Amino acid sequence: MPNMPAPFVATLPKDKVTKYDLIQAVRADIVGELEAIYLYDAHANAAADPVAKAVLADIRDEERVHVGELFTLLKYLDPKEAEHLADGETEVREVMESLGIATNDDAGAGGLTVGSLKD
Numbered sequence: 001m002p003n004m005p006a007p008f009v010a011t012l013p014k015d016k017v018t019k020y021d022l023i024q025a026v027r028a029d030i031v032g033e034l035e036a037i038y039l040y041d042a043h044a045n046a047a048a049d050p051v052a053k054a055v056l057a058d059i060r061d062e063e064r065v066h067v068g069e070l071f072t073l074l075k076y077l078d079p080k081e082a083e084h085l086a087d088g089e090t091e092v093r094e095v096m097e098s099l100g101i102a103t104n105d106d107a108g109a110g111g112l113t114v115g116s117l118k119d
């Protein structure tokens with residue numbers, strides 16, 4: 001588990017968590033999901049048993065869905081965070097463009113993508 005502080009100092013009555021605390025909790029949840037992906041992926045890759053490999057890979061992919069859900073929730077709760085994430089995406093696309101690498105948006109046109117370079 002990541003070395004992070006508890007998301008809440010005490011058990012709070014329902015609906016008494018501030019929005020800031022909720023946002024911080026979602027960030028901690030994202031860290032937990034990313035760590036889970038890291039571990040399930042390592043375990044799936046290491047497993048010799050095909051059933052274990054498939055089950056662990058399936059669980060890993062479910063955790064990826066959770067990351068997407070949590071990022072979407074974070075962007076809903078904190079629109080400023082959404083702006084920062086969009087800025088980061090734009091910056092990476094600019095680097096890719098400067099290197100002549102098509103972005104995923106261009107993938108439909110048959111261009112190279114980062115994903116296609118891994119295969």
Ligand SMILES: [Fe+2]
Nearest residue numbers: 033062063066
């Ligand atoms: Fe999860």
